[in-house]
Amino acid sequence: MGAIAVGLNDILGTGYVAGEYIVASKTLTPKLRATVGLGWGRLGSYDGFSNPLSALGDKFDTRVSDVGVGGTLSSGQWFRGDAAFFGGVEWLINDRLRFVAEYSSDAYVNEDGAAFDRKSPINLGLSWEANDRTTLSAQYLYGSEFGFQVNFAINPGQSRGGSGFDPSPVPIVPRDQVAAATWGDIDDAKFRATLATNLEREGIRLEGFDATGNTLIVSIRNEGYARASQATGRTARILTRIAPQNIDRFKVVLSENGIPVTSVLLKRSDLETLEFDQEAPDLLRSGTVIADQTQRLGFSKLDYPISKFGVKPFIRPDFFDPDAPVRADAGIAFFGRYEPLPGLVFSGLVQQRLIGNLADNVRSGGSVLPPVRTDALLYAKASDTSLKELTAALYFRPGANLFGRVTVGYLETMFGGVSTEILWKPQSSALALGAEVNYAVQREFDSFFGFQDYDIVTGHVSAFYEFGSDYQAQLDVGRYLAGDVGATLTLAREFDNGFKIGAYATKTDVSAADFGEGSFDKGILISIPLEWATGKPSKTKLNANIKSINRDGGARLSVPGRLYGTVRELQATELDASWGRFWK
Amino acid sequence: MTKFVLMALTAAGLLSACATLTPKPPPLSEFVRPLSSTLLTIKIPARDADATLVLVARNQGVETWQTVDNVTVSTQNGVIVATRGLGFDVMGSDVRQTLTALAGRQAGQYVVNRRYLTADNQSESVSATCTMSRSSEGLHIEDCQAAGVAFRNEYALDGSGRIARSKQWIGPDVQYLDTAYASAN
Numbered sequence: 016m017g018a019i020a021v022g023l024n025d026i027l028g029t030g031y032v033a034g035e036y037i038v039a040s041k042t043l044t045p046k047l048r049a050t051v052g053l054g055w056g057r058l059g060s061y062d063g064f065s066n067p068l069s070a071l072g073d074k075f076d077t078r079v080s081d082v083g084v085g086g087t088l089s090s091g092q093w094f095r096g097d098a099a100f101f102g103g104v105e106w107l108i109n110d111r112l113r114f115v116a117e118y119s120s121d122a123y124v125n126e127d128g129a130a131f132d133r134k135s136p137i138n139l140g141l142s143w144e145a146n147d148r149t150t151l152s153a154q155y156l157y158g159s160e161f162g163f164q165v166n167f168a169i170n171p172g173q174s175r176g177g178s179g180f181d182p183s184p185v186p187i188v189p190r191d192q193v194a195a196a197t198w199g200d201i202d203d204a205k206f207r208a209t210l211a212t213n214l215e216r217e218g219i220r221l222e223g224f225d226a227t228g229n230t231l232i233v234s235i236r237n238e239g240y241a242r243a244s245q246a247t248g249r250t251a252r253i254l255t256r257i258a259p260q261n262i263d264r265f266k267v268v269l270s271e272n273g274i275p276v277t278s279v280l281l282k283r284s285d286l287e288t289l290e291f292d293q294e295a296p297d298l299l300r301s302g303t304v305i306a307d308q309t310q311r312l313g314f315s316k317l318d319y320p321i322s323k324f325g326v327k328p329f330i331r332p333d334f335f336d337p338d339a340p341v342r343a344d345a346g347i348a349f350f351g352r353y354e355p356l357p358g359l360v361f362s363g364l365v366q367q368r369l370i371g372n373l374a375d376n377v378r379s380g381g382s383v384l385p386p387v388r389t390d391a392l393l394y395a396k397a398s399d400t401s402l403k404e405l406t407a408a409l410y411f412r413p414g415a416n417l418f419g420r421v422t423v424g425y426l427e428t429m430f431g432g433v434s435t436e437i438l439w440k441p442q443s444s445a446l447a448l449g450a451e452v453n454y455a456v457q458r459e460f461d462s463f464f465g466f467q468d469y470d471i472v473t474g475h476v477s478a479f480y481e482f483g484s485d486y487q488a489q490l491d492v493g494r495y496l497a498g499d500v501g502a503t504l505t506l507a508r509e510f511d512n513g514f515k516i517g518a519y520a521t522k523t524d525v526s527a528a529d530f531g532e533g534s535f536d537k538g539i540l541i542s543i544p545l546e547w548a549t550g551k552p553s554k555t556k557l558n559a560n561i562k563s564i565n566r567d568g569g570a571r572l573s574v575p576g577r578l579y580g581t582v583r584e585l586q587a588t589e590l591d592a593s594w595g596r597f598w599k
Numbered sequence: 600m601t602k603f604v605l606m607a608l609t610a611a612g613l614l615s616a617c618a619t620l621t622p623k624p625p626p627l628s629e630f631v632r633p634l635s636s637t638l639l640t641i642k643i644p645a646r647d648a649d650a651t652l653v654l655v656a657r658n659q660g661v662e663t664w665q666t667v668d669n670v671t672v673s674t675q676n677g678v679i680v681a682t683r684g685l686g687f688d689v690m691g692s693d694v695r696q697t698l699t700a701l702a703g704r705q706a707g708q709y710v711v712n713r714r715y716l717t718a719d720n721q722s723e724s725v726s727a728t729c730t731m732s733r734s735s736e737g738l739h740i741e742d743c744q745a746a747g748v749a750f751r752n753e754y755a756l757d758g759s760g761r762i763a764r765s766k767q768w769i770g771p772d773v774q775y776l777d778t779a780y781a782s783a784n
Contacts, residue, residue: 178686
């Protein structure tokens with residue numbers, strides 16, 4: 016029995032390259048498979064004949080090419096106009112080697128002579144599956160061109176390094192081998208220094224510590240690991256080695272931007288007895304209390320101010336310009352961060368472009384909306400040195416399960432102003448709610464201190480929901496940067512190692528015509544933990560927001576330090592999802 | 600031009616990857632003192648690697664041995680119960696029945712359980728059914744069968760019944776680890 020398929024190409028684009036087909040395939044021998052099809056549109060452009068569907072009505076005779084702005088279905092032209100046959104054979108030479116030959120009914124009317132010379136309808140290809148993940152292929156196309164291709168497939172749930180080549184954690188030391196019996200035997204300053212050095216070796220910053228009764232409270236900031244569960248485990252191991260014997264509980268407070276988020280209350284005896292246990296994650300978790308932590312340690316117990324300065328390389332890619340599918344700028348970035356008090360963060364980022372061709376783009380925006388994003392090119396062209404961010408931010412806990420933020424300053428390349436946010440996110444809740452209100456003013460093209468005339472109050476209410484098995488949804492409703500009103504829906508899958516793939520779409524009250532090419536804003540989000548790629552511990556993620564075109568409708572202000580992502584990473588939902596990593 | 604940009608992209612990507620990696624931590628020896636003059640030497644034939652480890656901790660009858668480059672092997676009476684720093688580590692194990700069989704007090708089949716951590720941070724238990732026998736050279740041979748994999752551990756006991764040398768299976772990636780004890784002098 017063969018297989019039959021019907022297909023449509025370029026259904027959401029402008030329809031410029033649209034084509035439809037019906038195709039039948041049959042396996043003739045185990046190694047040989049043949050395909051025959053009938054194509055319309057551009058797939059009926061070579062050696063076409065009058066449409067057999069005309070038997071159903073005259074309207075199938077002609078195809079009206081109406082290239083609009085794209086983004087909407089143009090079903091009116093489907094299966095219309097001339098049709099033509101195409102076909103091919105596929106020969107499996109052996110398990111890894113495959114040969115294909117095809118006869119193409121696409122005349123490449125627009126491309127012939129411009130992009131390449133089309134001399135023949137015959138295409139030949141050879142592909143070799145080098146291993147499970149890598150395929151090499153070569154093609155001879157249109158009687159004039161050779162092509163070579165390498166494909167790598169990736170599985171986010173697997174990694175070359177297994178669970179990672181993390182340096183071993185310090186072994187747990189049972190209480191009776193620890194030197195100090197009580198706090199009385201300990202010099203406070205020396206203890207603080209020992210604790211800080213040991214944590215720093217693990218990529219964890221000590222924010223402060225305190226002891227109440229037999230509980231030792233240690234507030235940390237995870238700077239070293241993709242998963243907070245691992246930072247918690249490593250902190251607990253260190254505490255078994257240096258806490259006086261009378262301490263029988265460790266309360267590890269996970270904090271971010273100077274505000275406490277979560278407390279993990281561990282029994283010291285569990286850590287001692289379960290270190291090598293076959294069932295260690297489950298047994299430890301049953302005796303551990305993970306809770307919301309609103310109260311920060313007294314200021315005298317905290318290590319402030321905190322500062323961090325540095326230089327790092329940067330890369331800014333831009334995809335899908337028809338004149339050059341990939342453009343990019345690269346250079347060095349200087350960053351600084353200063354936290355005089357818990358929750359108060361001053362930060363800045365200056366980028367110096369060294370090489371690149373973003374500014375070579377000659378396409379003009381041509382938008383009827385305020386040019387809140389189509390102006391991006393003018394910023395790239397105006398200056399090689401730009402002040403990307405210069406902000407003062409205050410993070411706070413207004414109450415249980417609540418998180419707040421106020422940010423003032425130069426928020427992103429194109430806008431500065433004030434951004435305020437509040438988030439409700441209980442520890443184990445699948446649902447979170449947020450609200451954000453911003454006043455934004457467009458910056459001068461040189462990305463330094465000046466402002467232009469355009470200003471706007473923009474903001475959203477947001478609902479976040481986590482379905483089981485790694486799937487997440489986010490709905491934002493509000494007013495966008497150009498003053499348009501609408502909603503954004505984002506769907507994503509995030510693996511328990513932090514690898515995330517998602518897609519989003521925004522529809523606002525801007526008409527498809529006013530929006531321009533694409534009709535509405537949409538894109539694909541990818542976030543890859545560096546740890547997954549290298550097998551070495553790291554909190555860094557490589558993030559990409561890939562969209563085919565950047566228009567002014569449905570555009571959102573880019574604000575550093577939005578709450579949901581950072582808060583969620585430190586809460587029970589995420590700690591539990593990766594709890595096995597506590598012991599890594 | 601496109602080629603140039605792609606090269607620049609790759610170069611900058613590599614640069615940023617290097618710059619953001621956490622610096623290699625100082626060896627644990629700066630933080631942890633050896634507890635004994637005995638050394639454990641290991642070989643990993645599948646990786647063509649060998650190392651000498653010092654004893655850095657004792658907890659619950661398990662000894663943890665450490666290399667200078669932050670790999671640890673934890674043993675209970677010489678039987679490996681955990682590793683760290685090898686990538687596909689054994690996170691924890693129940694080897695009580697292996698120990699009983701080595702002491703000659705367990706006949707027939709018994710079960711050894713081990714826990715691994717997947718790249719997606721899930722705990723994965725692997726249960727192996729094993730039997731212990733003696734080779735003609737006097738080695739204790741432990742033949743084990745788990746889902747989709749069979750392995751054979753070998754133990755050479757000294758006169759007092761302690762493991763002096765061994766060859767023990769860690770997992771599908773690391774495969775076998777050979778152990779022997781040496782003295783620090």
